[in-house]
Structures are given as structure tokens and as C-alpha cells.
Amino acid sequence: MTEPLLATHGLTAHYGDFQALFGxxxxxxxGETIAIIGANGAGKSTLxxxxxxxxxxxxxxxxxxxxxxxxxxxxxILERGISMVPEGRKLFPSLSVEENLLIGAHARExxxxxxxxxxFEVVPVLRERRHHPGTAxxxxxxxxxxxxxALMSNPDVLLCDEVSLGLAPxxxxxxxxxFPQIKGSGAAIVVVEQDIGQAMKVADRVYCxxxxxxxxxxxxADLPRxxxxxxxxxxxx
Amino acid sequence: MPETLFRTMMIRGxxxxxxxxxxxxxxxxxxxxxxxxxGVLTLLVLxxxxxxxxxxxxxxxxxxxxxxxxxxxxxxxCVILLDVDPLWGILAGGAVAMIVAVPxxxxxxxxxxxxxxxxxxxxxxxxxxxxxxxxxxxxxTGTSLPKGTTKDMWGVQWLKDTLDVSSSAASDxxxxxxxxxxxxxxxxxxxxxxxxxxxLGLQAIRDNVGAARSVGVDPTRLKAWIFLLTAAGTGVCxxxxxxxxxxxxxxxxxxxxxxxxxxxxxxxxxxxxxLPGPIVGVIVFYILQRTLADYGTIYLIVLGLIxxxxxxxxxxxxxGLFADKTGIELLPLRHLPPRSAHSS
Amino acid sequence: MIWIDTILQGVLLGGLYALFAAGLSxxxxxxxxxxxxxxxxxxxxxxxxxxxxxxxxxxxxxAALIAAPIMFAVGWAxxxxxxxxxxxxxxxxxxLVTFGLSVVIQNGLLEVFSADSQKLSxxxxxxxxxxxxxxxxxxxxxxxxxxxxxxxxxxxYLFFHTALGRAFRATSDDAxxxxxxxxxxxxxxxxxxxxxMVVATISAxxxxxxxxxxxxxxxxxxxxxxxxxxxxxxxxxWGTLVGGIIIGIAQALGAAINPAWQILAGHLAFVxxxxxxPRGLFPRAND
Numbered sequence: 017m018t019e020p021l022l023a024t025h026g027l028t029a030h031y032g033d034f035q036a037l038f039g040x041x042x043x044x045x046x047g048e049t050i051a052i053i054g055a056n057g058a059g060k061s062t063l064x065x066x067x068x069x070x071x072x073x074x075x076x077x078x079x080x081x082x083x084x085x086x087x088x089x090x091x092x093i094l095e096r097g098i099s100m101v102p103e104g105r106k107l108f109p110s111l112s113v114e115e116n117l118l119i120g121a122h123a124r125e126x127x128x129x130x131x132x133x134x135x136f137e138v139v140p141v142l143r144e145r146r147h148h149p150g151t152a153x154x155x156x157x158x159x160x161x162x163x164x165x166a167l168m169s170n171p172d173v174l175l176c177d178e179v180s181l182g183l184a185p186x187x188x189x190x191x192x193x194x195f196p197q198i199k200g201s202g203a204a205i206v207v208v209e210q211d212i213g214q215a216m217k218v219a220d221r222v223y224c225x226x227x228x229x230x231x232x233x234x235x236x237a238d239l240p241r242x243x244x245x246x247x248x249x250x251x252x253x
Numbered sequence: 254m255p256e257t258l259f260r261t262m263m264i265r266g267x268x269x270x271x272x273x274x275x276x277x278x279x280x281x282x283x284x285x286x287x288x289x290x291x292g293v294l295t296l297l298v299l300x301x302x303x304x305x306x307x308x309x310x311x312x313x314x315x316x317x318x319x320x321x322x323x324x325x326x327x328x329x330x331c332v333i334l335l336d337v338d339p340l341w342g343i344l345a346g347g348a349v350a351m352i353v354a355v356p357x358x359x360x361x362x363x364x365x366x367x368x369x370x371x372x373x374x375x376x377x378x379x380x381x382x383x384x385x386x387x388x389x390x391x392x393x394t395g396t397s398l399p400k401g402t403t404k405d406m407w408g409v410q411w412l413k414d415t416l417d418v419s420s421s422a423a424s425d426x427x428x429x430x431x432x433x434x435x436x437x438x439x440x441x442x443x444x445x446x447x448x449x450x451x452x453l454g455l456q457a458i459r460d461n462v463g464a465a466r467s468v469g470v471d472p473t474r475l476k477a478w479i480f481l482l483t484a485a486g487t488g489v490c491x492x493x494x495x496x497x498x499x500x501x502x503x504x505x506x507x508x509x510x511x512x513x514x515x516x517x518x519x520x521x522x523x524x525x526x527x528l529p530g531p532i533v534g535v536i537v538f539y540i541l542q543r544t545l546a547d548y549g550t551i552y553l554i555v556l557g558l559i560x561x562x563x564x565x566x567x568x569x570x571x572x573g574l575f576a577d578k579t580g581i582e583l584l585p586l587r588h589l590p591p592r593s594a595h596s597s
Numbered sequence: 598m599i600w601i602d603t604i605l606q607g608v609l610l611g612g613l614y615a616l617f618a619a620g621l622s623x624x625x626x627x628x629x630x631x632x633x634x635x636x637x638x639x640x641x642x643x644x645x646x647x648x649x650x651x652x653x654x655x656x657x658x659x660a661a662l663i664a665a666p667i668m669f670a671v672g673w674a675x676x677x678x679x680x681x682x683x684x685x686x687x688x689x690x691x692x693l694v695t696f697g698l699s700v701v702i703q704n705g706l707l708e709v710f711s712a713d714s715q716k717l718s719x720x721x722x723x724x725x726x727x728x729x730x731x732x733x734x735x736x737x738x739x740x741x742x743x744x745x746x747x748x749x750x751x752x753x754y755l756f757f758h759t760a761l762g763r764a765f766r767a768t769s770d771d772a773x774x775x776x777x778x779x780x781x782x783x784x785x786x787x788x789x790x791x792x793x794m795v796v797a798t799i800s801a802x803x804x805x806x807x808x809x810x811x812x813x814x815x816x817x818x819x820x821x822x823x824x825x826x827x828x829x830x831x832x833x834x835w836g837t838l839v840g841g842i843i844i845g846i847a848q849a850l851g852a853a854i855n856p857a858w859q860i861l862a863g864h865l866a867f868v869x870x871x872x873x874x875p876r877g878l879f880p881r882a883n884d
Contacts (some may be wrong), residue, residue: 313688313690
């Protein structure tokens with residue numbers, strides 16, 4: 017059996033004395049869309065931070081393309097082809113929209129599907145406002161910049177941490193509307209979502225997390241609603 | 254851990270013994286030794302004050318030499334212009350330093366971290382340049398205490414008769430004892446303060462800014478008081494220093510090497526932000542000074558390199574290393590004393 | 598008329614201070630690092646130029662060209678092996694490390710070169726002056742001011758129109774997120790300090806040609822430079838130029854009233870401005 021593109025094996029993570037992840041196993045195959053759902057504090061963002069090298073983990077706990085990458089720092093993870101849209105967007109206030117996008121390609125341009133022009137084609141409004149400071153845009157537009165920025169490195173895996181948080185439904189729909197094109201570029205996508213409905217719609221497979229553990233996994237079609245409900249809120253909630 | 258406790262008691266015992274021995278030095282020791290130790294004790298006072306400021310209150314001043322100079326010049330002004338006993342000049346030196354610290358604090362407290370540090374340095378320069386204009390006290394070239402000033406100091410005659418020594422030795426002994434009392438007093442005050450509710454709150458703030466409110470301490474007010482009181486302590490020490498030195502110039506009174514570099518290195522090497530740090534630092538400093546004094550600038554280079562190495566590899570200095578290794582807490586600051594534990 | 602001349606001399610002096618401050622401003626703006634050794638590093642650069650001049654028989658300008666990459670390497674190594682290890686939220690460790698460096702460099706130079714005054718001799722250009730209407734200005738002081746403007750133009754171009762500058766600004770905004778973009782903050786900081794040392798070499802060149810220098814003059818020059826940076830506002834290079842010129846004019850005016858007041862007047866101008874503008878004249882919006 018060949019190894020998946022990206023996988024975690026018994027991944028644990030700590031914030032000081034507080035343990036946030038307890039042996040998490042997930043895998044992402046080439047071109048797949050994965051949704052990770054769970055309530056606030058379930059450990060979803062911590063998982064993203066551990067994969068991208070923002071939180072230290074054991075070397076073998078994260079493997080990508082057959083390589084143990086658990087101890088690598090963030091820039092080296094990006095260079096290998098994993099990029100992230102961080103929670104809260106985190107655009108650089110000193111950089112214009114265009115510069116925010118360009119810095120995404122600072123260290124890696126990959127196979128070159130995603131370019132400044134391609135991002136502007138997908139989200140034309142960004143072209144109009146390319147010279148504005150990134151932080152002067154509306155929330156939805158900022159989110160598109162953050163996604164575009166992460167795509168500029170032409171990643172093999174795109175991690176999206178809570179991209180719909182705090183946005184209007186119509187904007188969320190627009191953001192998820194761009195996912196087929198991202199998939200078309202060959203990238204696997206991992207979305208972290210609190211919105212179960214949205215996650216189910218885009219995902220090939222779903223992981224549900226609670227209090228640092230994976231409590232459920234499977235294809236959306238195979239998962240009964242009450243199983244998800246139990247995995248999300250705890251059995252007797 | 255009874256072994257740790259035992260060792261802690263041992264060290265405290267040695268400390269007590271050392272203090273007793275320090276008190277009898279002028280009676281049994283040579284005059285050179287008295288003068289040497291006077292220098293060590295005054296540096297200890299300055300380091301204790303700077304440590305409170307930078308290590309505990311987070312006020313990284315690089316301009317405390319301003320208050321040494323102010324204390325020195327105030328004492329000289331008292332003696333030369335008002336013709337009073339230099340010992341009154343010491344108190345006046347502390348008072349003037351504290352008064353000048355008020356506008357300094359008002360100005361610098363509005364500035365954040367790095368700006369604060371630079372501003373304290375600029376203000377120290379301003380004080381030096383202004384005092385260098387004071388013609389009655391010698392202007393840029395400085396002046397000496399009038400002949401016989403230290404001989405006529407309160408208590409010197411009595412010491413001279415009691416110890417059966419020359420009057421200059423007697424005045425050295427007097428300034429020495431004052432320095433010792435000042436050092437012990439500063440240490441005790443720092444200990445009591447840091448274990449008080451306000452002091453513990455201050456350390457909580459240092460370790461976690463968010464904790465400030467939950468501790469119920471107004472950090473700015475507390476820091477302002479620390480700034481004023483350490484200025485006073487530094488001023489008193491400056492006045493005392495220059496009674497013994499007997500000659501003041503702007504360069505000497507505001508010396509960057511003596512009252513800034515030495516003080517900072519002593520604190521850093523011993524352990525910035527630890528209470529015993531300055532004591533350890535001043536002992537290391539003294540040993541280095543005795544071994545390297547003949548090599549001039551090499552001495553400063555070595556001191557600087559040790560300071561850098563400590564900052565890179567042992568953040569809390571030699572004392573921090575020692576405490577971590579042995580578990581000994583000589584002057585424990587972590588545990589709430591019973592009374593304030595209940596009051597909160 | 599004498600006042601116009603005084604102010605003009607002040608502006609020209611300010612050019613030198615702005616040159617000292619430009620490298621500092623770069624480092625301060627990107628990593629909030631207060632480098633207390635910057636003044637001594639400028640003096641070190643002046644001695645490096647001096648050694649190159651005497652050993653290779655070159656003029657000061659050519660020698661500075663060779664000294665610049667050497668100083669870049671010094672800055673890069675300093676940041677990589679020392680300063681990056683102490684950078685963080687707490688300003689105390691970097692402040693104390695650079696203070697230690699300042700003492701070490703100053704006394705190291707004293708040990709090697711003694712306390713004798715040195716000068717970088719540039720030949721006849723030192724004495725030349727231009728007549729600008731009613732006043733005469735020295736060519737060298739004018740060249741210093743022009744150089745300050747050129748350096749700031751170049752740094753601004755780098756900052757706002759190159760990929761490296763983009764990475765500088767992103768790292769300055771948020772080093773963690775910059776890491777997610779593949780930007781290595783440690784590397785960025787090392788390059789920034791290297792560049793600051795190149796600027797320090799240029800300042801050393803003009804300092805050494807205009808006036809005598811010896812190992813002890815670093816800290817005072819550093820203080821003027823810091824005043825310029827702080828008056829100008831964190832991260833604003835043009836602000837730094839304005840700040841340098843304000844300090845220069847204040848010193849020139851002070852000296853015109855009473856020679857003993859030159860330095861004092863500069864410091865008072867600094868205090869006065871910060872009293873009304875605690876974040877400097879041109880602070881960045883998002884700090």
C-alpha cells in the first residue's frame with residue numbers, strides 16, 4: 017500500500033502544560049478534499065498549527081510525501097508544498113493587496129498554475145484594488161486575498177483554517193464557489209470548519225474532532241446525522 | 254527536600270557570618286581593604302536599585318548615572334554653598350534625586366520600552382551637561398571638598414578616638430559603615446517589598462502582562478513609585494560615594510563606565526530579576542577586578558563578554574543557574590507570606 | 598545673515614546624523630531591536646576603512662567600497678549568531694547584549710588602536726567649499742547630506758519596490774505569519790543588520806573624513822542617531838532624515854548662543870518634540 021500524500025500518526029501537541037492533541041491520525045490523499053469539523057476548542061486549529069510547523073511535534077508524527085516533517089520549521093514545510101490560510105486571515109497591514117499575494121510566492125512558485133493573473137481572474141475585484149492596503153478590504157475580500165496568498169506557492173496541500181468564520185452566508189458561498197478551481201489545479205484541500213453543513217457539501221471525507229481526539233471519520237454520505245452530532249458534541253449532549 | 258533545606262540554611266548561616274565580618278572590617282582590617290570594600294558595597298547598592306528597576310519593574314533605564322551625579326552634586330552644594338555636614342548632604346542627595354525623578358518619570362513613562370531606555374539616557378546627558386555649567390561647583394572641571402570637611406563630619410572625631418586611628422581612616426570607616434548599612438537596608442527593603450502583595454503583583458505583571466488586572470495592582474503607579482524610590486537610593490549612594498572620593502567632576506559623577514556599565518554587568522552576571530543576583534554579581538566583579546586590574550581595558554572586555562555570554566546562555570545569571578541546579582532559594586520570593594495570602 | 602549660515606550648518610550636520618541614523622532606523626523598524634552597539638560599530642567600520650587605506654594604499658572612498666562587504670558580513674554574523682538568539686517580546690536581553698557588545702568593541706578598538714585620534718584623509722576635497730548665494734558651504738558636509746538623501750532613497754526603494762523589502766515589511770508586521778509564507782525571519786533579520794552595517798560603513802567614511810575619531814566616540818554619536826530615529830517616528834526613513842536635521846539645527850543654534858550649549862540644545866529639542874509627540878513626528882499608522 018502506498019503512503020498517503022500527507023498523514024499524521026499519533027500526533028500530540030501541547031501549549032505549555034496543557035495538552036491540546038491526543039494522538040491524532042488523519043490522512044490526506046492527492047487531490048482529496050478533507051473537512052475537519054468540531055466545536056470550539058476541539059483542537060482543529062492546533063492540528064493545523066502542528067502540521068504547518070508553528071507548533072513543535074515529533075518528527076514521525078507528520079509525514080508528507082514519504083518524509084518525516086514533524087520537526088521542520090514553518091518555512092520548510094511551505095517549501096515542501098503545504099500552505100495555510102491562517103485563522104483570522106492575518107494579512108500583512110504594511111503590504112498592498114498585490115504584495116500580500118506576491119509574498120505568498122516568496123519561497124516557492126511550484127508548478128506555476130497559480131499566478132497573480134490567475135488569482136485576479138478568479139477574483140476580479142482584487143485586481144481593481146490591487147494597490148490598496150490588504151487590510152482596507154471587506155472581510156470577504158480579505159479572505160479571498162488570504163486564500164490567494166496561500167495558493168501563490170502552488171501547494172500540493174492547501175490548509176484552510178476557519179475561512180468562513182464571521183462572514184455573511186453569501187460571501188461564504190462565494191468563497192466555497194472557488195474550491196472546484198483550486199481542486200482543478202491539483203491541490204488537496206483541508207478545510208477546518210465549525211459549519212457542518214458547509215463542510216459536508218465540499219468534502220470527500222470528514223474527520224470530526226472533540227477535545228483533542230478524532231471522534232469520527234468517514235465519507236459524508238455514509239455518516240448518519242446523529243453519529244456526527246454525537247461526535248461533535250459528545251455522546252450524551 | 255530536607256537536603257536542600259539544609260543547604261539553604263548553611264548558605265544563610267554563611268551570609269549572616271559574612272555580614273558580621275563585614276561590620277568589623279574597619280576595626281580589624283587595613284585601610285586599603287576598607288576602601289576596596291566601600292567600592293564594592295556602593296556598587297552593590299547601585300546594582301540592587303537597578304535590578305529592582307530593570308529586573309522587576311521592567312523599567313530598563315540606561316540613565317541611572319544621572320541620579321548618582323545628582324546625589325554627588327547635591328552633597329557638594331550642601332557642603333560648599335550651605336556649609337552643612339556632608340552627612341546631611343547624603344539625605345539631601347537622595348531627596349533631590351527623587352524630586353528630579355518626578356519630571357523624568359512623567360516624561361519617560363509615556364514612552365514604550367525601547368524609547369524609554371533611550372530617553373533615560375538622553376535625560377542623564379541633559380542633567381550632566383546642565384550641572385557642568387554650574388560655575389560655583391567648578392563647572393566642567395569640577396571641584397574638591399574643602400579641606401577638613403570629612404574630618405569635621407559628625408562622628409569622625411569619636412571614631413578617631415575610639416579606634417585610635419587617623420581622622421582620614423576614621424572618616425573612611427564611617428562612610429564604609431554607612432555603605433554597609435545602606436546595602437543591607439536596600440536589600441532588606443527590596444526583600445520585604447518583593448514579598449508584599451504589591452511586589453508579588455509586580456512580578457506577576459513582569460511574567461504575564463495580562464495578569465496585571467487580576468492581581469489588583471495599578472502597575473503604572475507602582476512602577477512610578479519604584480522609579481522614584483530607586484532614584485532616591487541611587488542619589489543617596491552617589492552622595493556617599495563622593496564623600497569618600499572627595500572630588501567631583503561631571504565626568505566622574507556621571508561616569509558611564511562606573512555607574513552604568515559596571516552596575517549593569519554586575520546585575521546581569523549575577524542574575525537580573527533575581528534578588529541575590531547583584532550580591533553574586535558584585536562578588537564575581539570584585540574577583541575579576543582584583544585579577545585583571547593590571548590589564549586596563551582587557552578587564553572591561555572580559556566583563557562585557559561574560560555579560561553577553563550570560564545573556565545568551567543563562568538568562569537569569571549565575572544565581573539563576575545555581576538556584577536551578579540546587580533548588581536553593583536563599584531569599585524566596587515565590588511563596589505568599591501567610592497574611593497577604595488571606596487578605597487577597 | 599549669521600542665522601541663515603548657522604541654520605545651514607545645522608542642516609548639513611543633520612545630514613551626518615541622519616546617515617548615522619539610517620542604518621539604525623532600518624534595524625529598529627524591522628525588528629524593534631535597540632542596538633546600543635551601533636555607534637561603536639560605525640567607529641569599527643571607520644577603523645576597517647583606515648586599515649584598508651594604509652595596507653592597500655587606497656583613498657578613503659575606494660577603501661570604503663572594500664570595507665562595505667566586510668561590514669555586511671560582520672552584521673550578518675552578529676545577527677545570526679548573537680542577536681537572533683535574544684530577540685523576543687522582552688527588550689531587556691537584546692538591550693543588554695548590545696550594551697555588552699558596545700563595551701567590548703569600544704575597548705577592543707582601544708586595545709588595538711590606542712586612544713589616539715585618527716582621520717581618513719581624502720585630500721583636497723576636504724578644504725573645498727561652494728558659495729551658495731550669501732553663504733559658503735564645505736563640499737564634504739554638502740556631500741554628506743546628499744549621501745544621506747541617496748542612502749534613504751535607496752533604502753526606501755529597497756523597502757517598497759523589491760521582493761526583499763516586501764519580506765522586510767511582512768516580517769516586521771507579523772514574523773509568525775511571514776514564516777508561513779516561507780519567509781525565514783532569522784534570515785531577514787540577518788540581511789537587515791548586514792545592510793545596516795553597509796550604511797554604517799558609509800557613515801563611517803563621512804565621519805572619518807569630516808572629523809577626528811577615536812575608539813570612544815561611538816556612544817555619543819549613537820545617542821544623536823537614536824534621537825533622530827525616535828523624533829522621526831519608528832520605521833519612517835524620511836522621518837529619520839527630518840529628525841537628524843532637527844538635531845543638527847538645534848545643536849548649531851545652541852552652539853551659536855554658547856559653545857557649551859551645543860549638545861544640550863540637541864537633547865532639549867529631542868525632549869521637547871517627544872513631549873508633544875510621544876511616537877515621533879511621522880509614526881507608522883499600524884503600530
